[in-house]
Amino acid sequence: MTTANEYDVLVMGAGLAGMRAALAAHEAGARVAIMTKVHPVRSHSNAAQGGINAAMTDRGDEWEEHAFETVKGSDYLADQDAVEILAQEAGREILTLEHMGVIFNRNEEGRLGTRRFGGQKRARTFFVSDFTGQAMLHVLFEQLIKARVPVFEEWFVTSLVKDADGRCAGLVGFEIRTSQFALVKAKAVIIASGGLGRVFEPSTNALICTGDGMAIAYRAGAALMDMEMVQYHPTTLKGKGLLITEAARGEGAYLLNRDGERFMKRYAPNMMELASRDVVSRAEQTEINEGRGVDGCVLLDCRHLGRQLIHERLRQISDEVQSFAGIDLTKEPVPIRPGMHYQMGGIKTDVDGRCWEMHGAWAGVPGLFAAGETACLSLHGGNRLGANSLLDTVVFGRRAGRCAAEYAREVPTPHVPDSTVGMEQQAVSALLSRHANRDSVATIRHEMGVAMHTHLGVFRDQEGIMAAKGTLESLRDRYSRVGVQDKGRVFNTSLIRALELGFMLDCAETIVCGALLRRESRGAHFRTDYLYRDDEQWLKHILVYHQPDGSSRVEYLPVRLTRWEPKVRIY
Amino acid sequence: MITIFRIRRFNPETSPSMPYFQEYKLDTERADTVLDALMHIRETLDESLTLRCSCRGAICGSCSMRINGHAALACKTKVQAMASERGVVQVEPMNNMPVIKDLVTDMAGFWDKVRQVQPWLQPAGQEPEAEYLASSESMNHLTGVMGCIMCGACVSDCAALEADERFLGPAALAKAYRFVADPRDGAGRSRLLALNEPGGMWDCTRCMECIEVCPKGVGAMDRIMSLRSRGIQAGVPSTCGSRHAEVFADLIYRKGRLDEPMLAARTFGLQNLSRLLSLLPMALRAFVRGKVPKSGPLHRAIPGVEKFRRLFQRMEERP
Ligand SMILES: Cc1cc2nc3c(=O)[nH]c(=O)nc-3n(C[C@H](O)[C@H](O)[C@H](O)COP(=O)(O)OP(=O)(O)OC[C@H]3O[C@@H](n4cnc5c(N)ncnc54)[C@H](O)[C@@H]3O)c2cc1C
Ligand code: FES
Numbered sequence: 001m002t003t004a005n006e007y008d009v010l011v012m013g014a015g016l017a018g019m020r021a022a023l024a025a026h027e028a029g030a031r032v033a034i035m036t037k038v039h040p041v042r043s044h045s046n047a048a049q050g051g052i053n054a055a056m057t058d059r060g061d062e063w064e065e066h067a068f069e070t071v072k073g074s075d076y077l078a079d080q081d082a083v084e085i086l087a088q089e090a091g092r093e094i095l096t097l098e099h100m101g102v103i104f105n106r107n108e109e110g111r112l113g114t115r116r117f118g119g120q121k122r123a124r125t126f127f128v129s130d131f132t133g134q135a136m137l138h139v140l141f142e143q144l145i146k147a148r149v150p151v152f153e154e155w156f157v158t159s160l161v162k163d164a165d166g167r168c169a170g171l172v173g174f175e176i177r178t179s180q181f182a183l184v185k186a187k188a189v190i191i192a193s194g195g196l197g198r199v200f201e202p203s204t205n206a207l208i209c210t211g212d213g214m215a216i217a218y219r220a221g222a223a224l225m226d227m228e229m230v231q232y233h234p235t236t237l238k239g240k241g242l243l244i245t246e247a248a249r250g251e252g253a254y255l256l257n258r259d260g261e262r263f264m265k266r267y268a269p270n271m272m273e274l275a276s277r278d279v280v281s282r283a284e285q286t287e288i289n290e291g292r293g294v295d296g297c298v299l300l301d302c303r304h305l306g307r308q309l310i311h312e313r314l315r316q317i318s319d320e321v322q323s324f325a326g327i328d329l330t331k332e333p334v335p336i337r338p339g340m341h342y343q344m345g346g347i348k349t350d351v352d353g354r355c356w357e358m359h360g361a362w363a364g365v366p367g368l369f370a371a372g373e374t375a376c377l378s379l380h381g382g383n384r385l386g387a388n389s390l391l392d393t394v395v396f397g398r399r400a401g402r403c404a405a406e407y408a409r410e411v412p413t414p415h416v417p418d419s420t421v422g423m424e425q426q427a428v429s430a431l432l433s434r435h436a437n438r439d440s441v442a443t444i445r446h447e448m449g450v451a452m453h454t455h456l457g458v459f460r461d462q463e464g465i466m467a468a469k470g471t472l473e474s475l476r477d478r479y480s481r482v483g484v485q486d487k488g489r490v491f492n493t494s495l496i497r498a499l500e501l502g503f504m505l506d507c508a509e510t511i512v513c514g515a516l517l518r519r520e521s522r523g524a525h526f527r528t529d530y531l532y533r534d535d536e537q538w539l540k541h542i543l544v545y546h547q548p549d550g551s552s553r554v555e556y557l558p559v560r561l562t563r564w565e566p567k568v569r570i571y
Numbered sequence: 572m573i574t575i576f577r578i579r580r581f582n583p584e585t586s587p588s589m590p591y592f593q594e595y596k597l598d599t600e601r602a603d604t605v606l607d608a609l610m611h612i613r614e615t616l617d618e619s620l621t622l623r624c625s626c627r628g629a630i631c632g633s634c635s636m637r638i639n640g641h642a643a644l645a646c647k648t649k650v651q652a653m654a655s656e657r658g659v660v661q662v663e664p665m666n667n668m669p670v671i672k673d674l675v676t677d678m679a680g681f682w683d684k685v686r687q688v689q690p691w692l693q694p695a696g697q698e699p700e701a702e703y704l705a706s707s708e709s710m711n712h713l714t715g716v717m718g719c720i721m722c723g724a725c726v727s728d729c730a731a732l733e734a735d736e737r738f739l740g741p742a743a744l745a746k747a748y749r750f751v752a753d754p755r756d757g758a759g760r761s762r763l764l765a766l767n768e769p770g771g772m773w774d775c776t777r778c779m780e781c782i783e784v785c786p787k788g789v790g791a792m793d794r795i796m797s798l799r800s801r802g803i804q805a806g807v808p809s810t811c812g813s814r815h816a817e818v819f820a821d822l823i824y825r826k827g828r829l830d831e832p833m834l835a836a837r838t839f840g841l842q843n844l845s846r847l848l849s850l851l852p853m854a855l856r857a858f859v860r861g862k863v864p865k866s867g868p869l870h871r872a873i874p875g876v877e878k879f880r881r882l883f884q885r886m887e888e889r890p
Contacts, residue, residue, distance in 0.1 A: 039678070041721055042623075042631045058701060098702045101692030103713045103753070110704040129714045134630060138717070142691040177671060206625040239602065242628050312711065316718075320628060323647055326602070442614035485618035488584045491672040494618040 007033045008408035009401070010171055010186035012157050012213055014040035016133070016393035017372025017400075018192035019140040021353075024401030025190075026147050030408055032401075035152040035173055035184065037208065037496075040141045044194050044206040045393065048133025049245035049316060051115060051125035052390040054090035059111075061124055063087040068564055070388060073119040073276045074344075074381025075523035075533065076566040077226065077541070077559060082351050082377040084562060086388070089395050094126055097394065101139045104128055105313075115313070116250045117386040119276035119571070125387045130245055130316045133390060152184070156496055157212065158428070160189060160220040160368070161420050168220075168367030169414035172424045176496065179489035181428075183421045187411050188367050188404040191217055191347060191355075192397065195373040196507045198500075200340035200456075201449025202241030204233055213374045215503035217347045218510070222355045222364050223543040223555070225376045227507070228514030228525050229344035231384055232458050234280040235300055236339030237325055244317050244336060246386040248302055249273040251313060255284070256299040256333060257292040268571035275571035278383040278524045281338035285458040288337065297335035306330075338458050344384055344524065345514070346376035348543055353400025354407075362543060362557060367407065367414075371400040378541060381559075382523015431498060436483035441498045444475050444482060448501075448508055456515055461529045469512050476505055510544045513552055517542055535566050574599045574654050576608060578620070579663040580673050590670070592661075599650045605660065606634055606645035609674075621673040629786055632722035636674045637663040642724035644786045665727035667736075681723055684739050688747040688762070695757020703755045716749040716794060718787045725781035725791050737770040741781035741791030744772060748794035751801060763802045772798045773812025814838045824883050827873035 009025040011018045014036035025032040036043070055066035067087035071078050098104055098112065104126050107113040116123040128135035144151070157173035161183060170185040193213025197205020218224050234255075235244040249255070255273050257263045267283040268275035275283075284298050292298075302310060307330050310318050318329045327334050347370040348362065349355050356364030372393045379392055451471040455464035479501060486494035520534035521527050543555040574597055581590040595612045606624055613620045622645070623633040629647040638648055639661050653660045668676040694703070725741040732738050739747075747766055750756045766772040772795050781791040803813055818837040822830050832854075839846045857863055864870070873879070 038623075038625060038631075038633070039682075042625055042633050044626070044631070046630050046720070047626055047628065095702055099692075099694075099698055101753070101755070103710050103717055104702075105714075106705055106707040106710050108707065110706055112702050113707070128717070129711075131630070131714075131718065134720065135714075135717050138721075139692075145686055146691040206631060207627065208625045240627055316630070323629070323649075324602075324604075440614070440618070442618075486621075488582065488619070488672075490582070490584055491621050491675050493613075493621050 005033070005182065006185045006413065007031050008186065009188045009190060009404045010035065010184055011190045011192055012036075012171060013043070013192035013194060013372070013374070014151065015043035015045040015192060015194050015372060016137055016140060016390060017397035018043075018190070019137075019144055020394045020397030021190045021192055021371050021401035021404070022149050023140070023143055023147060024398040025405040026149055028402050028405035030405035032405075033150045033152065033184065035155045035157050035171060037154065037156045037176070039153055040144065040151065041138055043137060044209050045137045045390070046134040047204075047206060047243070048390050049130040049243070050117060050247035050250065051127030051132045051387045052094065052136070053117065053120070053125050053385070053387040054094045054391065055087060055124050056091045056094070058091070061122060063090070065122065066090065066120070066124060069120045070379070070385055071381075071564050072569060073383050073385040074378075075278070075383055075569060076535070076539065076564075077229070077378060077381030077522060079378050079560040080562040080564060081560050082379050085351055086379055086391060086395055090391055093391070093394050093398070097136060097139065100143055102128065102136055115247060116274065118246050118249065118274045118280070119271070119385045125250065127247065129312070130247055130314050136390065156499070157216065158424050158499065160216050160365070161416050162220060162365065163414040163416050166221070166366070167411070167414055168365050169416040172421055174428070177491055179492060181421050181425045183416065183418060185414065185416065187408040187413060188369060190353065190369040190371060190400050190404050191374055192370065192372045193374045195343045196504065197340060197343070198445070199449065199504045199508050199511070200230070200452045201446060202236070202239070202453070203340040204236050204241055204243035205341070210500035210504050211343075211507035212500060212503045213370070214346055215506040217355065217365070217368065217370065218506055218544075218546045220365055220368070221546065222368060223348040223362060223545055224345065224510045225348040225541050225543050226345035226378055226381070226514065227343075227510040227544060228518055228542070229380075229382050229523060230340060230456065230511065231277060231342040231344060231524050232281040232338040233341035234277055234284055234338055235336040236341070237321070238295075238297055238335055238337060240324070241339040242320060242324055243339070243341065244300060244321065244334065245314075246277075248300060248314060248317060251309060252305055254301045255280070256301055257287045258294050259292065263287050263292070263298070271571040276383055276385065278526070279571055281458050282526060284338050294335055297337045299333035300336045301333040302329045303331065303333065340453065340457070342384055342389065343373060344376065344378070344380040344382065346370070346374050349375045349377055349400070351377060351399065352403035353396060354403065362555065363545065367411070369400045369404045371397040382525060428495070428499075432484055432487055432495060434481070434483040436485050437481060439478055439482045441482055441484070441494075441501050444478055445497075445501050445504065447471065448475050448504065452508055452511070456511060458526065460515060460525065460527050462516070465512060465515050469516070472505065472508055472512060479505060510552065513544055513554070514542045517554065539566065572599055572601075572651070572654070573597070573658055574608065574650055575657070575659045576612065577659055577661045578673070580620075581664075581670050582672055601651060603650045604646050605638055605648045605650055605653065605662065608650055609645060609662070621675055623675055630720060632720035635665055635722040635724045635727065637665060637727065642666070642727035642784045644722060644724070647786050665723055667727050667729060667732050668723070676723070678723055681726055681742065684743040685721070685746055687739065688743050688765070689758075690746050690750070692750065692753065692756055693758035694755050705754045709752075709754050713749060713753060716745055716752070716789055719745055719789045720787055722786065724784045724786060728780040728784050730778040730780060731774055731776045735770075735774065738774045739770055741775070741795065744775070744798065745789055745791040745794045748798050751798060759801075760805055760807070763798070763805050763807050766798060767802060767807045767810055767813070772802065773810055824880060825872065826870055827876040827879040828870060830870040833870070
């Protein structure tokens, strides 16, 4: 492909959010293309096991209840207008997916069946066995083939390009197979590049979840919001941190400590194992820290669920536990522990995915949109409910796609010099030409991950966060000198990992920045030196902006409340 | 445990760019997967070792490669289960597709074939206001095929594809089955008609490799067989393949054994003299090697064939 590429809307990322956005923009009549570093069906959305939430009003559920539980789950940091949209549009979106071909599980009447997920009283999670994300991702890819949307497949995006007026003008990236760079121009860009899980070690996230889009938007002048809000999932396997879906507890599995006690009764007597994730993870970590764990873990017990249910509804995880932990779910409890899972924070957007505010209430980049895990509206606030993320990707992916198409109709084609490509290319060449030293990208990444996990995990305090800050500074310095061994132009994954590390360091710094500032405990951000939620001071979002000298600037935005006044959270 | 990884490497940028094997020695632990080992090599011994991998959990389909000669997901394969007595594990890129570098193959052809089966739902009639009604069994049945992660393992090891690269191959055909078997899809007949063409469902040689190597239990070959019987049921015009299957079953029913000359005559048709004559050399070779029964080339029904037919009927009633 050559540099002559020009589109109305260009999407970075082909996960659920990216593909849903591209389809919506295509339906709205825009010329749209996607750039993605992996083939669309390899995107991380395929890892979502459990399901997708929706309150279907045509079968007696109430969207207000779903919205309230989302707000409560967020520890009141979610913007309630965005949550209302999410809950109201959920049902319609599920039906659209079903009509596209997703094979959701059915009940006896042949209608869509549901299961229960954490933080919610009603069963409103729709699912496809326990590979819901994969089933949705493959169907959206089918629709993409049908719509003939062009995909720059295995293209690695390195930066966002703006015109002389500061408007978004396209993306620069290179084809991994040839290292050939290109500027792909567009009137609107939608970043849908997923999460940043690998900033932590271990993490449930795939190796490609490196926060590229967040860093690219940040460097281009967009705000990153609430980055300190990092979710630890209660059930991950020891070692590599692979996830066991919350659906296991949704279907009735127990959490036990070393004495065989269902300890959640002491922490969340009503919701027990299905309290919100931050609550369950803290309970587990407390059990482990106080010596009631088993080898740094607690136990997930599925034995009483029965072989048939496990086979029909938890097949993928029973395979996973068998092959990765060597345990038969039907016979033995599985040792699990809290593990890094999801980034609630991200690129600040409004409810239509815009990364700028038309009246200037917050700054950003006109023409830039974001959706999915990389974006932050904020829907999930301090803690995301299980099965709300898939919903987020499709509802707000669609909205961003449509809005970007409309925006593109109104603005002229931006002018950018083709020399921008040359500059990017030079930066990469410079990295490649650095001589290898004793250090390596892999070591720096590992040290970053361990520091983040140690100091910004389930429990945090000033001292720890400062320690992480110090580590990041020295890693940043080492990063500026590290060399890449592979100097080739064909499929140079060594180079890609080096570029990803650069993005991850940016993300890590903003997480630390937010965590230092927020002197309270809210949702996933629990500070042992500030034990309580402080609505007077901290019912607000933290926005971090990148400064030309590499430092950051901070702004605050009040949380938008519509109908739910903050209350003490009890599960 | 010390393991030697014998990895087939290829870099098109070095000259001469011929594939070669390189060995890496590594201390592996009981629980390690082949992917763990490859990542360890890449991070500590040789950054240039190139492979695709992402999820580490057998769900993204990136890390298919041949391990000791058979396609598998590196992230789902334990080193311990693969190491030979001398502690050697051999790793090569997938077969039946061009290699880009080391263990990375070009899957463009794979996706072209998936595209050929028009892989999207084509419902008949008006879209309902709410969801399509569908039985729980039919949807559960589909999850079995929908579990396919498009990793390419089946295509890598497909014997029919090795002989004829026009064959759609197991992954694309399983994808086609996913729509043909979907009660919501209205294009079943036209899909079956398309699959009836050369390169389609009749080209599978039933070598079972795709079933063996599939990491997700999709059972591509079984799906292809289901497509064939649905094709016959739907009365798509008979091809040599479908006639072969029908005549095969009919002869067995009537004679209790296979009558090869009759099978050929009825499959190709007596008028197709040139095709039949082309089989003569094979028949002669069979005769020379003593593979033609003493009773001569014309086969009679076996004694007690009635009993056999009853068995056959019972089987038909209970598939
Ligand atoms: C194990 C696991 C289980 C989960 N289960 C659930 C669940 O049951 N329910 C639920 O609601 N949520 C679940 N989640 C969360 C949910 O899956 C994710 O938040 C969501 O799928 C993210 O989708 P996305 O479209 O934003 O990003 P992704 O699917 O991660 O896609 C990102 C895309 O961006 C592209 N990209 C990234 N960087 C670049 C670059 N530099 N250049 C070009 N392209 C790039 C990638 O190629 C990819 O296509 C789970 C998450 C995990 C980790
Ligand atoms: S890494 Fe995803 S399937 Fe192996």
